[in-house]
Amino acid sequence: MNDTWHVLGAGSLGGLWATRLFRAGVPVQIILRNPQRLADYRAAGGLSLTEAGVTAVYPVPVELPDAATPINRLLVACKAYDAQDAIAEVAPRLVKGSHILLLQNGLGSQQAIAARWPGSRCIFVSSTEGAYRQADFRIVHAGQGQNWLGEPGHRNQPSWLADLVTAGIPHGWTEDIMGKLWRKLAINCAINPLTVLNDCRNGDLRAFPEQLHRLCNELAEVLKATNQRDAARGLEDEVLSIIEATANNYSSMHQDVRNGRRTEVSFLLGQACRTAEQHDLHVPALFSLQQQLQAFLHARRLPAD
Ligand code: NAP
Secondary structure, eight states, rough: OOOOOEOOOOHOOOHHHHHHHHHHHOOOOEEESHHHHHHHHHTTTEEEEEETTEEEEEOOOEETTSSSSSSEEEEESOHHHHHHHHHHHHHHGGEEEEEEEESSSSSHHHHHHHHHHTTSEEEEEEEOEEEEETTTEEEEEEEEEEEEEEEETOOOTTTTTTHHHHHTTEEEEEEOOOHHHHHHHHHHHHHHHHHHTOOOOOOGGGGGGHHHHHHHHHHHHHHHHHOOOOHHHHHHHHHHHHHEEEEOOOOHHHHHHHTTTTOOOOGGGHHHHHHHHHOOOOOOOOHHHHHHHHHHHHTTOOOOO
């Protein structure tokens, strides 16, 4: 059995995982998208991680998607809209029964991947860790957090969780990964689009209590309709406390828009609206928010899906 962790995507979160696994002596191999990125990586001299102001560079081995070695364990660290295409490029190397860990935010991409590669076991991850790219292959660990892992419908924990202990990667196995992902999605839908539309920090949303109240009520209805009653409980209270706790921060969607990058809106607010439609729910505040956000993104020539 090949125990190497193949990390697809050496961006913020992929870099954070790869460097911690590598420095702990766990076999890890990064897969970069093309020869140009391979040359860029070599020029950068490796992958650097900055934690608590201290930077270290790690020569994590890299390869291209068409390398010959079989893949038994794949950590997919691309954005939700890139994940399927990226996996397709390495799919011929996936062995039967391989494990695919999906770090993507929101929902939709994970289910599509699980349906497309039924010969692999897909583990969904909900991460509240924070990392960003200072420059290419220069990762900053910006926020402590947790990684919840789970596989819908399966209880048995994979043996490789021991590698995460060795690498000091915070994690917990949960039988309710869908609840965790839906809850995070709902919080994101309540906060992130409003910070984009109002061009503001999270804390500035204190000025919109009625809109937040309506959104949280509708999001709770969406969660209940999709059998996520636990995830619906206390949603508004948690949204308000996150707004307080992160008052000075700009949301990830706000940062994406400010930097002219595509957002993951289709897997967040888009997913909530599609689910509401499937269940014939009346959610005018959510649909209006989606329309405003799409118009805003169109006006800035950014993809609205
Ligand atoms: P990111 O910094 O943009 O990194 C994405 C990486 O995927 C990039 O390095 C990109 O390569 C690579 N990639 C895309 N297509 C590829 C392909 N076909 N083959 C190989 N590599 C490919 O994104 P991120 O912030 O790490 O986010 C990844 C996911 O984690 C997102 O769903 C995000 O919402 C979620 N998440 C992130 C954080 C965080 O703090 N960053 C926290 C929680 C959840 P290039 O460098 O060549 O463009």
